[in-house]
Amino acid sequence: MRHGKYRFLAGALIVPLTLYGVFVLSPYLQAFQLAFTDWNGVSDQPRSVGFGNFARLWDDPLFLAGLRNNGLMLLVVPLAVIALALALAAGTKGTRVYRVVYFFPQLLSVAIIAVLWQFVYTPNSGLLNGALSAVGLDSWRRSWLAEPDLALWSVMAVMIWSSVGFYVVLFSAAMESVPDDIMEAAAIDGAGPVTVFRRITLPLIWESVQVGWIYLGIAALDGFALVQIMTVGPGGPDNSTEVMGLGLYRTAFTFGKFGYASAMGVAIFFLTLSIAVLLLRVTKRERVELA
Amino acid sequence: MMNLTRRSALAGVAAVAASTGLAACATAGGGDDDKVKQGDTSAENPLGVSADAALEVVIFKGGYGDQYAIDAGTSLKQKFPKVAVDHKGIQGVGEVLQPRFVADSPPDVVDNSGAGRLDLATLVSAGKLTDLTSLLDAPSLDDPGKKFRDTLMPGVIEDGTFDGKPLVLNYSSVLWGVWYSKSLFAKHGWVFPKTWDEMLTLNDEIKKAGLAPWTWQGKYPEYLNDPLMSLAAKAGGFDLVKSIDNLQPGAWQSPAVLAAAEAIYQLGARGHILAGSEGLSHTEAQNAWCKGQVAFIPCGSWLEGEQQAVTPAGFDMVMGTVPALTGSDKLPNGAVMAASSESFIVPAKAKNVPGGLEFLRHLFSQKVARGFAESAKALPVVTGATDGLTLSSGLGSVAEAVKAAGPNVFSYKFRTWYAPLSKALDDATGELATKRINPQQWAERVQKAADAVAKDSSIVKHQR
Structure with a gap:
């Protein structure tokens, strides 16, 4: 009988595993291999260049600009999203209507979000400048996506807007699983709402917050789709919104350097992996078991 | 999430390493044994098209449509009724054709245009394109006394010449x-x-x-x-x-x-x-x-x-x-x-190179080019193709500018x-x-x- 079970398991797994191997693992492996060549995308004889591609990364101004901007996004986006999502989740406890509203952006594809926000930001007929004029703040009107000092912040605002909803729902669900009697006990002991949140709620939902850090950290290292669709250039003005993913795409499909682009991909892979591990470490806390 | 430890991450990497057998296929090449041989050349058939070989044509179907390329295929079939023309009008030419160029089994004619086209410089440096000199020196379809190269606007051949070799012919003048x-x-x-x-x-x-x-x-x-x-x-x-x-x-x-x-x-x-x-x-x-x-x-x-x-x-x-x-x-x-766009190429490893060249000879004929001006509202690079047509205000001004510039066209x-x-x-x-x-x-x-x-x-x- 046991024999039959394994055969059944193997039979059930073989198709998904093969698909995974062909469409996920194999491209990854090929990228690792191509990273050490000068493959141009069409040649059948790529030459090996050793670690040359990786050495290039360190004085490629576009890649470094991407690294810098992704770094800033990594500092700002997860923190802002988690803070906002916690505040909104705590503030709208029990009112489901708001949660549906917050979750809305999650239902839109990122391409649609980018196009919508491009219209919001567009200088002459855009919603944002129009709203500023409507409340008499004409001097605040800007070319939001076309000024180097503002462009990346404008993109980050969209990133935050589009991801907050998901975490509101995630944190709300976690908060609902915190037993009421603990809250009541704390209230009886004289703890105010802020203390309850800091000392009771947050530690008890920490696992969800930790998940949030990691997901958002990975998302902050991407940003390709928003930047590609929304920004001047794209990646501009003057590379102020350049992200590593965009640099990789351009290097491969515009510059025809697939080998070098693969090296970028490998670098991003290890960077993302390290940051995920790092975030796991620094956000590690004692796990509280709820009976 | 607590379960994702360093150990399991390492195990994942090991699993990846174990399946290296899957690697090394993005760049594998293919053979070219099944190439169509050049047939006998004659005044009627200067490029030596073999009368019954298949011809695969891939056209970027964008703002200009692909009717003009269909017309060219029809024109070719009138002369070589047994040639089976396989016409494909597509978008995202690069995505579709990149693997075929890598595998050295490309189509016979490609209109490499539109967003997501293949990088021409890369194709050139990889030696993936046929030298078009024999086509340029062949008699034109409309006037056997005139060479093909003399029917094109100034700058067109130069636009497609890389290091002295004509490899690309653009169709629309911009x-x-x-x-x-x-x-x-x-x-x-x-x-x-x-x-x-x-x-x-x-x-x-x-x-x-x-x-x-x-x-x-x-x-x-x-x-x-x-x-x-x-x-x-x-x-x-x-x-x-x-x-x-x-x-x-x-x-x-x-x-x-x-x-x-x-x-x-x-x-x-x-x-x-x-x-x-x-x-x-x-x-x-x-x-x-x-x-x-x-x-x-x-x-x-x-x-x-x-x-x-x-x-x-x-x-x-x-x-x-x-x-x-x-x-x-x-x-x-x-x-x-001025430059030209809609880049037509005949891949070096195409199965039917003579057929591909002959297709271009029909594509750049007066009749097909005229149809292009009418259907695509753009200027074809064939001289005199728009003569006698009533042009819209914009296209008319562009045609005027071409005339006024004479040889002073740069790109x-x-x-x-x-x-x-x-x-x-x-x-x-x-x-x-x-x-x-x-x-x-x-x-x-x-x-x-x-x-x-x-x-x-x-x-x-x-x-x-």
């Missing part, structure tokens, strides 16, 4: 200029300027009339490079164009280029550009212009077709050639930047040859138009980028 509405200008009594000084004076007048003189497609800064580089070419002549393309040291800081940058900078400095243009997409900028909020917009000759749906009746858009930069320009007034190659330099130029020009850098800084930046390309041994160099 000119770049400054567009305006004839009716708007008539209403105000404005006349399209002949020199840049006149342009700046007229701009002041336009401003007084309450219109913005210029706008540009700021989201894609390359649109403003076209007038800038046109001005530079006019002042510096063909030698300057060559020195830029050949990455000569200091070419970008030569007086002509600096003066051209200064000319564009003045548009920004004098407030001649519609506020916010730097943040507008091409659609937004072009629509503002079509609504009559702006007098001038720089663009290529596709503008009329692109704006068809939103252009008001009686707008009568026309393209003016970029004015002269100085009184002592090297090129005469009327000289124009830069560095955009195709050195994509990283283009990118640096676009970035710099975006900054120049918004006055964040001045013309000297602009020239310094672009020169630095050109020098970097020249030094980079991983980029294949070309000469003209």
